[in-house]
Amino acid sequence: MNKHLIRRTLPVLLSAALVMFAGCKADSVQTDDSLQKVLDKKEFVLGLDANYPPMGFTDENGELVGFDLDVAQEVCNRLGVSLVKHPIDWEEKENELNNGTIDCIWNALSVTQERAEAMNLSEPYMRNELIFMVHESSSAKSVSDLAGRFVGVQSGSTAQEALKDSSLFAEITMVEYPDNIQMLHDLTEGRLDAGLIDSVAAYYYIARSEDRFFVLPDSFGEESLAIGFRKKDQALRDKVQETVSEMKADGTLGEISVKWFGNDITIVK
Secondary structure (H helix, E strand, O other), X not given: OOHHHHHHHHHHHHHHHXXXXXXXXXXXXXXXXXXXXXXXXXXXXXXXXXXXXXXXXXXXXXXXXXXXXXXXXXXXXHHOOEEEEEEOOHHHHHHHHHOOOOOEEEEEEEOOHHHHHHXXXXXXXXXXXXXXXXXXXXXXXXXXXXXXXXXXXXXXXXXXXXXXXXHHHHHXXXXXXXXXXXXXXXXXXXXXXXXXXXXXXXXXXXXXXXXXXXXXXXXXXXXXXXEEEOOOOHHHHHHHHHHHHHHHHHOHHHHHHHHHHOOOOEOOO
């Protein structure tokens, strides 16, 4: 090809490529209207397990209440939108999120590598442990004593995943429940020997139960809790994160934590 022709043609091609690149970049930015959609419809739809005290549950008056819901309500107040509390089947949480039924999963969602790959997670706001609860009538004093016994877990929970991945799994009978309330009821009634459950739920239940329960000394590890958004919903995720961080700085988040836990156990920066 003639060198003069190359000199004339190359700048034109480069200019065209830059225009196309800029157009694509602009389109990609414009496609993230997740925050604007919430602001426009003036509703923020939160998916939760309605039987998970103290994070989100149905109280004796039939109202959905809990720590996570109080925090979300304050976020919505600051954004000028209404909070819509949408109970979901915990095993279907990812489907509910991805099909657009809900805007986020906000109900003691434990952070795992799999969830981090499937969702756009907020920064952790609380730490949690997986612990074994037993009734005072139980003879079990350690995890090794659970061999040959019935151990309850919530279906679709990290507790279930951790139990399946443990060496203990081959030695016990795992009983799955749709929610922790049913599991704890069976534990109280003696139909279970132990329950593997999040510490935030366990200690809340123990403090309010007329029965006495004990926590076995062997923990199944520490977890962090976060809010789950659709992978592409960066703008919505960032705004909620920013608002929660502001609440931590001005003391509002701590006040909500004290209401439910007696002190501020949040870890928001």
